[in-house]
Amino acid sequence: MIAYQKLCLGPEGNNDCAMCSVKNEQKTCTLTELIHQVNALADPENLELCGGESTLHKDLLSLISSARGRGAKRIKLVTMGRRLADWDLLTELIDEGCRLFEVRIHGSRPETHEAITGDHGSFDQTVQGLQNLSTLSNSAEYEGAIYVAARVGVTRANLEDLVPTIALLASLGVDRIILARTASDLPTTKAARAVENAMRVAALNRIWSVCEGFPPCLMKGSEMHVAELLRPVLSETQKPKGCRGCTYIDLCNGPPEDVIAQGGLREFRAVSSSPYVEDVRRLLTMRSLHAEP
Numbered sequence: 705m706i707a708y709q710k711l712c713l714g715p716e717g718n719n720d721c722a723m724c725s726v727k728n729e730q731k732t733c734t735l736t737e738l739i740h741q742v743n744a745l746a747d748p749e750n751l752e753l754c755g756g757e758s759t760l761h762k763d764l765l766s767l768i769s770s771a772r773g774r775g776a777k778r779i780k781l782v783t784m785g786r787r788l789a790d791w792d793l794l795t796e797l798i799d800e801g802c803r804l805f806e807v808r809i810h811g812s813r814p815e816t817h818e819a820i821t822g823d824h825g826s827f828d829q830t831v832q833g834l835q836n837l838s839t840l841s842n843s844a845e846y847e848g849a850i851y852v853a854a855r856v857g858v859t860r861a862n863l864e865d866l867v868p869t870i871a872l873l874a875s876l877g878v879d880r881i882i883l884a885r886t887a888s889d890l891p892t893t894k895a896a897r898a899v900e901n902a903m904r905v906a907a908l909n910r911i912w913s914v915c916e917g918f919p920p921c922l923m924k925g926s927e928m929h930v931a932e933l934l935r936p937v938l939s940e941t942q943k944p945k946g947c948r949g950c951t952y953i954d955l956c957n958g959p960p961e962d963v964i965a966q967g968g969l970r971e972f973r974a975v976s977s978s979p980y981v982e983d984v985r986r987l988l989t990m991r992s993l994h995a996e997p
């Protein structure tokens with residue numbers, strides 16, 4: 705798996721998402737400060753530009769150009785996708801060398817998406833941004849050169865809308881879907897079943913999907929889609945007692961911290977055996993063999 709170095713451009717956003725973790729935290733970085741951060745990286749080959757809303761930074765194009773000049777080969781833009789509805793801006797971004805996009809979308813309809821973004825009109829712009837990416841991705845000029853992932857925040861508000869959301873994303877030609885638990889107060893097991901169903905629909909549409917925030921004991925039969933299995937693992941003593949003896953103990957980081965804080969540990973039960981654990985280990989070995997140096 706490619707590890708990206710994150711650059712947070714600033715807190716400015718064009719949505720009012722309740723779950724945004726950066727909007728009150730940082731000031732907007734200047735171009736000089738951002739280039740300084742790129743220069744300070746030991747390996748600037750893979751960069752992730754995020755925010756707030758990355759596309760609102762006034763020097764985004766200059767930053768992409770400078771980063772490319774300093775050795776960045778892959779530049780991933782994490783965005784709500786609203787400004788990608790602007791065809792001219794999108795083509796400028798792509799021509800400057802940004803070819804990887806992670807677009808956040810939270811539903812198949814304005815009612816669901818905007819219940820989370822808090823901004824009327826945001827759904828149509830995000831969908832138009834994804835449509836523009838699809839059109840460019842299928843054009844003779846850029847065919848195969850653009851990669852689009854969609855990140856869906858899983859909350860109580862959109863649990864019933866996950867399958868229609870996957871169907872919408874399939875129609876928009878995205879390459880990968882991430883279903884990320886973004887609320888601590890979800891009924892965890894019920895949410896895991898809804899995510900599993902959504903991932904099955906993605907597979908039927910030949911789209912690779914992963915989930916975040918759902919450990920393998922909640923995703924039996926779908927363990928290969930658990931994103932956390934590809935990340936560094938805490939030692940056994942850092943996990944709750946209930947994880948002891950779990951067949952995934954050396955692969956899994958344990959229940960998510962926010963769920964532990966809510967006292968919701970009873971839904972996480974050690975898995976005594978699984979027909980998938982060796983497949984997961986083989987996948988991890990293959991990924992490390994093919995990882996970038």
Ligand code: SF4
Nearest residue numbers: 921947950956958959
């Ligand atoms: S019981 Fe603990 S170690 Fe096992 S899959 Fe669940 S959270 Fe991970």
